[in-house]
């Protein structure tokens with residue numbers, strides 16, 4: 001490598017650095033703005049600054065509609081993440097076997113990722129209508145979310161399952177482990193990072209979902225739908241407070257998940273206390 | 279174990295396995311006695327691994343049955359058979375420590391915790407790995423992983439230990455050391471070993487008995503000496519060690535080469551008539567001056583030296599017989615020191631007793 005190309009690459013590094021700074025600015029500046037404005041003692045969202053207040057937070061915590069929407073979102077996200085991770089695991093395990101039309105089945109599962117959410121939502125609401133299936137949180141919305149999240153669950157789990165050496169499971173069976181024990185003590189601990197990633201991913205996808213939910217939920221609320229309705233009807237800094245709380249909640253869920261992932265990294269046979277020291 | 283003490287540990291009885299219409303294992307019957315070290319030897323694709331998988335319960339035979347210490351286990355799953363396998367890829371559990379790997383089988387059998395600790399320690403000492411107790415297997419070298427796999431299997435005291443080319447992933451030097459190590463461990467624990475290899479030298483060095491497989495069938499079963507000195511087919515003769523082949527025509531106790539030279543046949547082959555293939559090992563051959571006397575116990579043919587290769591402990595001499603056939607002689611360097619140079623003519627001598635005679639049927643060509 002000569003001096004010219006070295007200095008060229010230094011320039012390139014500078015340019016990329018600048019670009020990265022810009023990206024981070026546009027990523028985080030809106031969030032920071034929102035957080036600041038949630039403490040603004042004024043009636044509307046935005047400037048001027050009317051002084052510091054925690055009033056909007058107190059109001060939000062007393063707002064039964066907001067609280068109800070939040071718990072709807074949390075419960076829905078928990079159910080969606082568990083169900084889609086289970087389904088994703090099932091498909092990933094099935095994909096280890098060779099069967100006719102396997103490629104078709106797997107590709108058909110991934111394909112909905114390429115279809116715009118609003119298109120799928122309209123399709124679903126039409127289909128549900130025909131089937132006489134009413135809009136609502138635990139029927140239509142749950143199904144709509146699952147269609148959206150199961151491919152992501154599969155994509156998180158499949159690589160771990162796929163690269164797992166089947167000889168290792170054979171060795172466990174050889175040492176006396178029944179199929180269920182093999183799954184519990186060998187496969188599960190090693191694909192756990194993928195499962196946790198899938199749970200977290202599907203949780204946040206569902207928790208944040210808006211477009212499909214709006215079409216499918218009918219008269220009920222999730223936090224994003226509620227948020228949208230107050231922005232339309234009553235845009236006060238309370239909306240910023242609710243949004244800030246929602247971001248905090250999402251972050252703590254993800255943080256907790258990552259912590260969990262790190263904790264189990266140093267664990268051995270999940271089945272028993274380790275063999276005593278010698 | 280309630281099984282009989284003096285019966286065989288493992289019996290294959292007429293075992294056949296068919297994969298997509300092709301018999302990969304054909305009517306294999308084999309009895310393995312307690313404490314034996316058996317090597318299953320054969321070229322790649324001859325069905326050795328499949329035979330082992332049938333013993334372990336990973337494959338089920340289409341015909342025949344498997345007896346383990348007298349009990350029919352033909353349809354039992356792997357986790358209900360008292361055999362353990364050492365896999366070629368080691369197949370250690372990467373998310374467990376070395377000790378937890380070794381303890382895995384004992385835990386499945388609900389052995390008490392204190393006893394597990396004791397047995398694991400003992401097994402790791404047996405393979406010389408007690409220092410690696412807490413290590414992750416992913417941090418160990420290939421040879422060390424191999425030892426962990428061995429300890430993990432042996433700690434369960436299986437009726438039979440199955441080893442599928444356990445050394446083939448190791449480099450030559452470590453492989454040699456592990457061969458000796460494995461023999462020592464076998465003698466120390468007394469467990470029956472069924473050892474698969476495609477390396478004839480490894481089989482000769484290690485096994486009490488060798489089972490030669492070819493295209494799914496057992497070609498010959500015998501001690502290393504029997505297999506080497508008295509191969510029953512040209513395939514075995516060729517696969518185990520090197521061999522010189524001569525085409526000849528047998529009549530009244532001798533085989534005549536196309537140039538008229540006579541090869542005397544050993545007692546057991548005196549009855550043969552018609553086309554035969556004569557075999558003899560390069561290292562059982564001596565070279566002598568052209569005017570030397572051929573003893574009554576010896577066969578001798580004239581040949582021209584085409585090349586002489588000094589290889590340290592031995593010298594390899596390639597020769598051409600007067601009828602054009604090529605033979606090779608390998609002997610210790612001191613024996614060949616007075617040889618004429620390349621192009622010279624010598625007498626090739628070997629004992630009548632070490633002359634192998636086979637049918638010249640073209641299907642037996644390898």
Ligand SMILES: Nc1ncnc2c1ncn2[C@@H]1O[C@H](COP(=O)(O)OP(=O)(O)O)[C@@H](O)[C@H]1O
Nearest residue numbers: 297298302320321322323324325326327328329
């Ligand atoms: N599960 C299987 N399905 C189809 N063919 C197989 C299977 N396992 C092995 N074979 C075939 O059986 C033959 C013997 O294989 P194997 O027992 O692995 O031989 P070896 O261990 O002697 O190399 C090979 O031709 C192989 O391709």
Ligand SMILES: [Mg+2]
Nearest residue numbers: 326327328443
């Ligand atoms: Mg094999």
